Amino acid sequence: MRTYDLSPFWRSTIGFDRLLDLVNDTVDDGDTFPPYDIERISEDQYRISLALVGFTLADVAITAERSTLTVEGRKANEDERDYLYRGIPVRPFRRVFNLADYVQVKDATFEDGLLLRIALAREVPEALKPRQITIDVAGNDHQKSDRTQAA
Structure with a gap:
């Protein structure tokens, strides 16, 4: 396992604390159970699929969070069964997935008792989406009114 020194980034960034913590804390513990897939369905929709053979919905x-x-x-x-193999x-x-900002869990389905599918979507609030800003001409009301009429 490699250890990275992120102190140069801490000195020159503001507001990226969470991102740097994620990079610093990411550890591959080698546990691959249960197997899973992460799919991008569209620009803002994702799906996680976990193979949960042998588990029930109650398990x-x-x-x-x-x-x-x-x-x-x-x-x-x-079960107290006598397995030969x-x-x-x-x-x-316990599988933990880190979610980006504004990514929400939409629903979860357990298909045929084998596959758990979790649907996720990124929903950016309207206040944070890009918007067009009108430009006014300062100090000259005549130019502003001519521009408004032309538009």
Whole structure:
């Protein structure tokens, strides 16, 4: 694992604290369970799909908080079966996804008891979207009125 020194960025940036914390705290712990996909559906829509074979709807919990999405799974009661071979893993898991600003969880579906799909969308508030600014001519009311009539 490499460690990066981000102190030069801290000295020359303002307001990027969260981004630098994400870069600094990102750790690949090697745990690949459960397998998942992240898809971009359109410019502002995404979908996370997790393969949850062996889990039921009651075994899975999804929590959305501010800038994170957490999916947790734990078998409620383990069957007392006598397995000769157990190839379907059902161990407890906790998967955390960091969400960008204004990304919201729209819905979640559990398809055929195998695949958990979580729909996400970026919804930027109207006040923060780009808008056209009119330009007025300062000090000369005559030019302003001529320009308004021409438009």
